[in-house]
Amino acid sequence: MKLKLHVWRQKGPNAPGKLETYEANHVSPDQSFLEMLDEVNEDLVKAGKDPIAFDHDCREGICGMCSQVINGVPHGGQVRTTVCQLHMRKFKDGDEIFIEPWKARAFPIIKDLAVDRGAYDRIIEAGGYTSCRTGGVPDGNAVMISKEAADNAMDAAECIGCGACAASCPNSSAMLFTSAKVSQLAVLPQGQVEAKRRVTAMLDEAKALGFGNCTNHYECQAACPKGIDVKFIAKLNREYIKALLP
8 A cells, every 4th residue: 555644743842843744655454553654764764864753662552652643533543442553454545644642731742753641650659559468468359359349440450541531632631541540449448548648649640730621522431442431530520529528
């Protein structure tokens, strides 16, 4: 396939950026999107030009680093798919593709398509630790946890912190991410001791970092490559209200 790529190029955080056009002339439908970009970069290097900077690590849909907005949609818009799992067979010969970085004030651009997602790390850091004992490994049945609670915790823990939720939200809200990190502990007995402090600290940090609030657009759930449900935002709100009660 032959494709025309319109890629956001920006030399640094404070430099002006713009879309530049590149030709991808030998694209295999079996390639992943990142493999296609790898080949474009090889051609740029051979031509003595600066390659396109973009984040990647595992390329297995686990790390969440491949943060790109493709044709206006985070990760390209395929259901439960990260950029590294997006294959070129989803496109047609002659297509024009627009590739941009995450768009959220709390995710400043480092270079080209690479953004600093450290704001999510700081929200997690604000949550702190649990006070459960970590000595000898307890028996599997020593702490009784219902299957419903265990399933909810695992569903929330699927969040990989990629940032698609904030990038897709018109308010750049981090509520889906924060709610997942709060909920995976709030439903378990090990997370109860610090529950009130945790939820208030994490929400305060998200606000301080410049993330907006949730106004129920549901774009976050639609863009999430792991299918994190907005029901966790409702859980977060309940936990926050409980934390404010005397």
